[in-house]
C-alpha cells in the first residue's frame with residue numbers, strides 16, 4: 001500500500017475543505033492542496049479538462065479516468081451539493097473587454113501602409 005492518499009480520498013478532502021468554486025455552468029476552480037494560492041481551472045461534462053499534472057499525464061494518456069479535482073467536482077454534483085456561482089471566479093471566465101488600439105498598433109499599421117506604398121512604387 002502506498003502512503004499517498006488515493007484519488008478518491010484526495011477528492012473527499014477537497015470537498016471537505018470547500019476548495020471548489022464554481023465559475024460557470026460547467027467550469028469550476030479547485031484550490032491546489034499544496035499551494036493555497038493556486039487554483040486549477042476544471043471543466044466537467046462532455047469535455048473534461050483540468051490544468052493539473054495528473055490530468056496532463058495520466059488522464060490524457062488514458063491510464064486513469066479522472067484527476068482528484070474532476071473527481072471532487074463529480075462527487076459534489078452527485079451529492080447535489082450546492083455550488084453557487086462565485087462572483088470572483090465567474091469574472092475570470094468573462095471575455096476581456098475590447099481595448100482601443102494602442103499608439104504602437106497605429107504605428108505598425110502606418111508602417112505597413114508605407115511599405116505597401118513603397119513596394120507599389122517599385123512595381
Ligand SMILES: [Zn+2]
Pocket residue numbers: 040050051052053054055067068069070
Ligand atoms: Zn486536476
